[in-house]
Amino acid sequence: MTTSRSDSLGGGGRLINTVLVANRGEIARRVFATCRRMGLGTVAVYSDADAAAPHVTEADAAVLLPGNTPAETYLRGELIIEAALAAGADAVHPGYGFLSENADFAKAVLAAGLVWIGPPVEAIEQMGSKVASKKMMDAAGVPVLAELDPAEVTEAHLPVLIKASAGGGGRGMRVVRSPGDLAAQIEAARREAASAFGDPTVFCERYLETGRHIEVQVMADAHGTIWAVGERECSIQRRHQKVIEEAPSPLVERVDGMRERLFEAARLAAGAIGYTGAGTVEFLADERGDFFFLEMNTRLQVEHPVTECTTGLDLVRLQLEVASGATLAAEPPAMYGHSIEVRLYAEDPAHDWQPQSGTVHHIDIPSVAEEFGLLDRPGVRLDSGVVDGSVVGVHYDPMLAKVISYAETRSEAARLLANALHRAKIHGLVTNRDLLVRVLRHPAFLAGDTDTAFFGTHGLDTLSAPLVSESDEALSIVAAALADAAANRRTARVGGGLPSGWRNLPSQSTHKLFESRTSGTHDIGYRYTRGVVSVDGFDGLELVEATPDRVVLAVPGERGAVRRHFAVGRYGDQVCVDSPLGPVSVRRLPRFSDPADQVATGSLLAPMPGSVIRLGAEVGSRVEQGQPILWLEAMKMEHTIAAPAAGVLSAVNVTVGQQVEVGAVLAVVDPAEGTETQESK
Incomplete structure (x- = not known):
């Protein structure tokens, strides 16, 4: 006990x-x-x-x-x-x-x-101000980075990190490298902090371009016992918000004596404020193992499951027991094995991490051994806030789930987690799943080289590329077309038992059009003749089975045919195809388009539902490619809508405070002669 x-x-x-x-x-x-x-x-x-x-x-x-x-x-x-x-x-x-x-x-x-069920009010107050808490930690002997007053920042201090004093999670954070950007970024950080935490106070500190984000879980009772319950590494981040977390830290494992120094600093921090309950002391570390206090979160962390998996502790249970007056044992259990957590977000990493909203039609993570529970053997745990049919709105964080693996070794934990995500069925929204899998399988990650600049170092465009190859995507879209044909025939009043497009004699192909977000339009032509299907451009492909939700194809190869199984889900015009080759989501297109549905060249479309909070240019003004035209607020973050090309701003269709839906035309930039828009490239 x-x-x-x-x-x-x-x-x-x-x-x-x-x-x-x-x-x-x-x-x-x-x-x-x-x-x-x-x-x-x-x-x-x-x-x-x-x-x-x-x-x-x-x-x-x-x-x-x-x-x-x-x-x-x-x-x-x-x-x-x-x-x-x-x-x-x-x-x-x-x-x-x-x-x-x-x-x-x-x-x-x-x-x-x-x-x-939390720490004493005084402890929250002392740690609630990031400015005051740093001074207190410095006095207690905990290493800190010097805090800077935004009004006193000079070019010599750059780059600096603007942070919200009242909160975390990446809200209100901005990196500033140019003196001319400082005032605008401070104001933006203040707005975001006020929206997320109700407090616009921000401060600055020196920004380390590369570093390791290491944190220590603490648990303390009201009788003087303070545990340092293992460390976590959370260096893989986007917009200063954690994406992948793990325990123990690869850096701490490598540097002799670092764990003992970290734990001592964390206990000093908790003891200095008379802390009780669960909390996390966060540090920024360099490759030598030197570290600096960032903040103390006086609550349970999003990433607490990796500590639970490596210690066998239910941290929520301990919170409840400590709040009831329980006494902790003298020492916490030792860590064992390795655990990795990923945050599955409804967002598009390839397009500036745009958050997504809409319906989660279907979500299924294979091989889940526990939901919200402890893992006592290698496996996968799921902590999710959504189920089939859940709606992701614009008012809250777009995290769909935390997927956590546990194994005896780090490499096995990464392999288990990557495989579960690769095979997951996630229908309805664009997510960061492909990015997560690519990071988990990346040689640098597997080597433990995971600083906060990981995405910049290894290329976000490469890491966010689709898991499925172009040729395998095309094969999956063939499966979508054949499943669609099977669904059509199943509902047909005449000849429903025959495959769609069936002819007794050779005839022209039946065509179905699909649009992929990454590869454009696919025109799938196929013919059924005397029980045999032929697909234009796929010589030798054999259809083994086709139902509305399952297709089996025998794919020819140099050493013979290989059977591939595809699961197909349809939700209106959206078709989702899952197979071991990788996930594919496409939109079914009508054979003939309505000219009224066409959007004018240079139109700036709303990437998500949100509220217009600011305009950056006036109608008739000349703008440059990438210049901010307006700002949207959605999911507690600000999002910049920029000009797709250099030209003249010919229309602004919204006003400050207006709510807009995804796909709405916000403004139009008439491109300068001889230029092309981002969309036309």
């Missing part, structure tokens, strides 16, 4: 019977899973947009927070406390993000007579 409790839950602690989670999605489901294992009741809160979300249906009780945006709902502490009292909860777990590091919310929870 790692903890001990008396009948009164130890140390004068309070008995917890029902827990409200002041959060949504995956983390709410994660906390509920532990509560169920402990026999505790659960209460969910939800916005109008989340009414049908899995975390709502899984809870014993659920309370509506009217509205959609975080400011209307999950950031309204007074409404959440009212919900807890109304539903009979006696404790509040904040999850991560939203109000999890808000000292005023923690105070209000305690004042309402509820148990706060």
